[in-house]
Amino acid sequence: xxxxxxxxxxxxxxxxxxxxxxxxxxxxxxxxxxxxxxxxxxxxxxxxxxxxxxxxxxxxxxxxxxxxxxxxxxxxxxxxxxxxxxxxxxxxxxxxxxxxxxxxxxxxxxxxxxxxxxxxxxxxxxxxxxxxxxxxxxxxxxxxxxxxxxxxxxxxxxxxxxxxxxxxxxxxxxxxxxxxxxxxxxxxxxxxxxxxxxxxxxxxxxxxxxxxxxxxxxxxxxxxxxxxxxxxxxxxxxxxxxxxxxxxxxxxxxxxxxxxxxxxxxxxxxxxxxxxxxxxxxxxxxxxxxxxxxxxxxxxxxxxxxxxxxxxxxxxxxxxxxxxxxxxxxxxxxxxxxxxxxxxxxxxxxxxxxxxxxxxxxxxxxxxxxxxxxxxxxxxxxxxxxxxxxxxxxxxxxxxxxxxxxxxxxxxxxxxxxxxxxxxxxxxxxxxxxxxxxxxxxxxxxxxxxxxxxxxxxxxxxxxxxxxxxxxxxxxxxxxxxxxxxxxxxxxxxxxxxxxxxxxxxxxxxxxxxxxxxxxxxxxxxxxxxxxxxxxxxxxxxxxxxxxxxxxxxxxxxxxxxxxxxxxxxxxxxxxxxxxxxxxxxxxxxxxxxxxxxxxxxxxxxxxxxxxxxxxxxxxxxxxxxxxxxxxxxxxxxxxxx
Amino acid sequence: xxxxxxxxxxxxxxxxxxxxxxxxxxxxxxxxxxxxxxxxxxxxxxxxxxxxxxxxxxxxxxxxxxxxxxxxxxxxxxxxxxxxxxxxxxxxxxxxxxxxxxxx
Numbered sequence: 067x068x069x070x071x072x073x074x075x076x077x078x079x080x081x082x083x084x085x086x087x088x089x090x091x092x093x094x095x096x097x098x099x100x101x102x103x104x105x106x107x108x109x110x111x112x113x114x115x116x117x118x119x120x121x122x123x124x125x126x127x128x129x130x131x132x133x134x135x136x137x138x139x140x141x142x143x144x145x146x147x148x149x150x151x152x153x154x155x156x157x158x159x160x161x162x163x164x165x166x167x168x169x170x171x172x173x174x175x176x177x178x179x180x181x182x183x184x185x186x187x188x189x190x191x192x193x194x195x196x197x198x199x200x201x202x203x204x205x206x207x208x209x210x211x212x213x214x215x216x217x218x219x220x221x222x223x224x225x226x227x228x229x230x231x232x233x234x235x236x237x238x239x240x241x242x243x244x245x246x247x248x249x250x251x252x253x254x255x256x257x258x259x260x261x262x263x264x265x266x267x268x269x270x271x272x273x274x275x276x277x278x279x280x281x282x283x284x285x286x287x288x289x290x291x292x293x294x295x296x297x298x299x300x301x302x303x304x305x306x307x308x309x310x311x312x313x314x315x316x317x318x319x320x321x322x323x324x325x326x327x328x329x330x331x332x333x334x335x336x337x338x339x340x341x342x343x344x345x346x347x348x349x350x351x352x353x354x355x356x357x358x359x360x361x362x363x364x365x366x367x368x369x370x371x372x373x374x375x376x377x378x379x380x381x382x383x384x385x386x387x388x389x390x391x392x393x394x395x396x397x398x399x400x401x402x403x404x405x406x407x408x409x410x411x412x413x414x415x416x417x418x419x420x421x422x423x424x425x426x427x428x429x430x431x432x433x434x435x436x437x438x439x440x441x442x443x444x445x446x447x448x449x450x451x452x453x454x455x456x457x458x459x460x461x462x463x464x465x466x467x468x469x470x471x472x473x474x475x476x477x478x479x480x481x482x483x484x485x486x487x488x489x490x491x492x493x494x495x496x497x498x499x500x501x502x503x504x505x506x507x508x509x510x511x512x513x514x515x516x517x518x519x520x521x522x523x524x525x526x527x528x529x530x531x532x533x534x535x536x537x538x539x540x541x542x543x544x545x546x547x548x549x550x551x552x553x554x555x556x557x558x559x560x561x562x563x564x565x566x567x568x569x570x571x572x573x574x575x576x577x578x579x580x581x582x583x584x585x586x587x588x589x590x591x592x593x594x595x596x597x598x599x600x601x602x603x604x605x606x607x608x609x610x611x612x613x614x615x616x617x618x619x620x621x622x623x624x625x626x627x628x629x630x631x632x633x634x635x636x637x638x639x640x641x642x643x644x645x646x647x648x649x650x651x652x653x654x655x656x657x658x659x660x661x662x663x664x665x666x667x668x669x670x671x672x673x674x675x676x677x678x679x680x681x682x683x684x685x686x687x688x689x690x691x692x693x694x695x696x697x698x699x700x701x702x703x704x705x706x707x708x
Numbered sequence: 709x710x711x712x713x714x715x716x717x718x719x720x721x722x723x724x725x726x727x728x729x730x731x732x733x734x735x736x737x738x739x740x741x742x743x744x745x746x747x748x749x750x751x752x753x754x755x756x757x758x759x760x761x762x763x764x765x766x767x768x769x770x771x772x773x774x775x776x777x778x779x780x781x782x783x784x785x786x787x788x789x790x791x792x793x794x795x796x797x798x799x800x801x802x803x804x805x806x807x808x809x810x811x812x
Contacts, residue, residue, distance in 0.1 A: 680811075683811045684808065684811060685808035685809055685810040685811030686804070686805060686808045687804045687807070688733065688804065688805070691732065691733065692733070695729070
């Protein structure tokens, strides 16, 4: 225990709330469970902020910000060398993540009190939210790979529970299963990579792994790079497998298919889990192991190209979707792609602009994407539909939501001086100095992002007047105060987050790096965003025929994009047709005929024997007596003879 | 008075025991079977007394054991008769052959 020992309460508090509300279940009224969860999350947020202020204020050493093990508890010690600890590690990225997770989680708790009002399983919802907060906080402070893996899976479970919250809706059940299975499949990669990495480095602790795997004189690194498998070194394999795990959680192509469907969950959940916190776990994982990734350039390239491809791929799909939450989901995937490729193009130490930019974008994105989702939630709350065609002209009905949504849209489009501008500009600068292909991909994505965000914005708030819609008769006012307050707070955060000096605080080495600001580069980035906004304004400010005419002209291409490039269908084909027929059916046959057959045969033999044996049990006392005497006689004879 | 040789007494006990066994096997009336069991118990009692007297003349354990067995036999008879009465109530017979529902 040291002065940061209280960070452990950040984990214990949500866990305790989860247990209390989860066990109380429906016996606890909503008026208790909602405030209980919210207040505990507020306490966590305050603790996280205090810790962050103290950490960034006091812990600057000569080698940059100190890495502090605030808590360490040997959990499973198998041998001298192999033990699994549970610990809390504090370094710039984990402290930053603590702040992000607790803050967004608090906002979402507060918002949910209004949004989920009247739900039958309100208390259960809050208990799941607490479980998620606990898992996510455990993940970010994990001091070793195995602990991170445990919390990683816990996060997956809570995501599953919350997506499937409306379990009487078949689509929600299917989405929950899909999310769980896809991420679980990717987690196999994480587990395998974790085992390989810890086997070669002889440790599970992050500081030890990083120390042993980055020192070019260490025997550990030599053995990991020396051993090869199918043409790549074991370290490359380990890192690629770990990245697959991260890509699954962060919805990178081609493991992204679960994220859009995950929008079946309640909107606050989408904001918290599938936008602001959980989906950046993959980015966080790569950042955690970044020095090791840097040793293997090909692994880093994989991160960069997968990230860049996912960014533009998702942005293209987002332009055609009509469900507002799905648009935001694809936008999330695209922005996480940004963070990934920023890591992929990053250098190390003082060249770590990409790393810094990635963390910066993670921070700002958490704020404005949570705001976008919560704003979308307020809109859905008002119109009772997710479809863009049921909306329009809402700017007079929901003035507050309108303003905050506009702020978030401008931020994500990279318009100065909002937060998204700063982080996106840093990412593009980093890419420009490293890989031009990725830089241009990023620029095009920035343009597309602005376009689809403003298509969404105009579709909801402008376009045609709302009265023309069917179902426009319910005229309750704008969302309740508990929903508006988080929106306003997050809007303020969205405006202010860009001014946090990340290049001083959250860098790869812990030492401040020089902030490079090129007016030209920034102008190009902003120009790309503005171009997207202008095009969207032309098409969507008023309801026009031109967008559908263009869609008509594009024909098959448009349909392919609208159907998300048929990725789901491809998965369906592979799993249903190929895996089921080639693996599932033979396995089924073997199970039914050989495994079950052996069992049935032995049962049949036993039955046959007992059919005969039961005849001895006649129920007649005299038979039993004869057996009894015969037995005693034999015993006596044996005693005499032996 | 000349002492009775212990072989005689043991023979009596032996005969008594197998009369009991024979009775237990051949009778079907439960009360007769109970009486046969009592015969076997008494043959054991005689055995105890004889061995006590001829092997350990100064000791008393064998005699005490006999007393125990007599007491327990009395209790056992009470319970057995209670059981027989209940069987009679249920089956309207005390023939052991007819009470054969104690099976699979």
